[in-house]
Amino acid sequence: MHPKRAAITGVGGFVPDYILTNKELETMVDTTDEWIFTRTGIRERRILKDPGKGASDMVVPAVLELLEKTSHTPADIDLLICATVTADRVFPDTANTVCDKIGAENAFGYDINAACSGFLFALYTGAQFVANGTYRKVVVAGVDKMSSILDYTDRATCVIFGDGAGAVLLEAADDDTGIRDAVLKGDGNGRHFLHMKAGGSVKPPTLDTVLAREHFVYQEGKTVFKYAVKGMVDTVTEVLSRNGLPPADVSWIVPHQANMRIITSVAEMLDFPMEKVMTNIERYGNTTAGTLPLCMWDYEKRLRKGDWIVLTAFGGGFTWGSLLLKWAYDG
Ligand code: COA
Numbered sequence: 001m002h003p004k005r006a007a008i009t010g011v012g013g014f015v016p017d018y019i020l021t022n023k024e025l026e027t028m029v030d031t032t033d034e035w036i037f038t039r040t041g042i043r044e045r046r047i048l049k050d051p052g053k054g055a056s057d058m059v060v061p062a063v064l065e066l067l068e069k070t071s072h073t074p075a076d077i078d079l080l081i082c083a084t085v086t087a088d089r090v091f092p093d094t095a096n097t098v099c100d101k102i103g104a105e106n107a108f109g110y111d112i113n114a115a116c117s118g119f120l121f122a123l124y125t126g127a128q129f130v131a132n133g134t135y136r137k138v139v140v141a142g143v144d145k146m147s148s149i150l151d152y153t154d155r156a157t158c159v160i161f162g163d164g165a166g167a168v169l170l171e172a173a174d175d176d177t178g179i180r181d182a183v184l185k186g187d188g189n190g191r192h193f194l195h196m197k198a199g200g201s202v203k204p205p206t207l208d209t210v211l212a213r214e215h216f217v218y219q220e221g222k223t224v225f226k227y228a229v230k231g232m233v234d235t236v237t238e239v240l241s242r243n244g245l246p247p248a249d250v251s252w253i254v255p256h257q258a259n260m261r262i263i264t265s266v267a268e269m270l271d272f273p274m275e276k277v278m279t280n281i282e283r284y285g286n287t288t289a290g291t292l293p294l295c296m297w298d299y300e301k302r303l304r305k306g307d308w309i310v311l312t313a314f315g316g317g318f319t320w321g322s323l324l325l326k327w328a329y330d331g
Contacts, residue, residue: 004132004173005172005173006126006178007171007173008170008178008327009329010169011296012064012067013065013293013294014165015163015294016049016050016163018046019046019047020046021033022042022044028152029159039259041260042286043282045284045285045287046162046163047163048147054094054148058145059082059167060101061165062167063098066169070169074099074104080139081140082094082098082109082111083114083140083289084111084112084113084144084288084289085113085144085288086146087113096108098141114319115317116258116289116313118315119141119290119293119313120313123140123168123292123323124179124323126139139170140167141165141167142167142288142292142294143166143289144164144165144288144289149196151217153213154216156219159285160259163287163290165293166294177305177326177328185321186320190317190319193219194219194224195218196214196215196218197218198212198214199214199215227314228262229262229265231314231320232262232266232312232314232320233269239323239324240310245324247271247272250272250276251303253270253272253277253312254295254296254311255278255312256286257279257284257294259281260279278298278299291313300331302331303331307327308324309325310323310325
């Protein structure tokens, strides 16, 4: 008898309608479509333009689609975990706002902030509640409205990111599918290379912080790039080897969509074919906590029950890790 495991039993997603192309960015900052595409693999990204709308407004349609696809109602949800660095507000959390907006009257929720690794960390957290029998139906969402924290005069950061949300349902598996293991890592010293300078308790917002443009993403791209490749390669290798799974048996790697060159470097170092690596960075850019569920949303139809899948991510913190699962249904 295998131990009880949490399995992903459905995926929902949402991206805003507005498409910000590299061509349009050429009119905003000193850049070119050619530079952006060759250095990052991104051609366009989605932007949530509607005034007064935030992260929860992208999670709501993603979760509603998820519930419809899996024949559930909002009242079926026990717990909703939302991974994000661009919550609707500093407080309260976004998860409970989503529960209120969709009428998930039996659910409680909370947010997890682990930047681009947020969905991975939230997924493994949610899986524990299902595996130990505490809750039966757990929704894990990853969302970011990166356009709300980007400086559209800084060409080094504004071309990379986009907005979007994805969500999965976790339920107990009654077979050998589900989430098997995860290697999750953190190194707080990485905070120096990727952060927002003001707006938190260390440096609350003032007129000066706004004028100094300190409420935007600050990134030392080259350093992040280097650590991202190493972090993802090391943890994919560790999670596979400690589960005795040869890379050739893995059907899909789902990497965080930070930069196409990071993704191809990871695949090359793992000697893993790119045909089995999920990518959608060309259309969405880096949606931070949204990338992993949005990849599964895009590729769902191609997934088969029993497929071995490795999710891997790297992000601000630094945070990083890899999670191994056996897919639970035919997409
Ligand atoms: N358009 C044109 N030129 C640009 C540019 C843009 N959008 N952004 C930077 N440049 C310029 C730089 O000014 C620099 O010019 P210089 O040589 O005259 O000084 C040159 O391009 C190279 O800049 P550099 O920062 O060294 O480029 P890079 O190859 O490292 O690519 C990133 C920059 C940000 C795309 C890359 O470092 C990266 O993707 N890092 C990881 C980012 C990430 O994944 N973050 C999310 C968290 S996981």
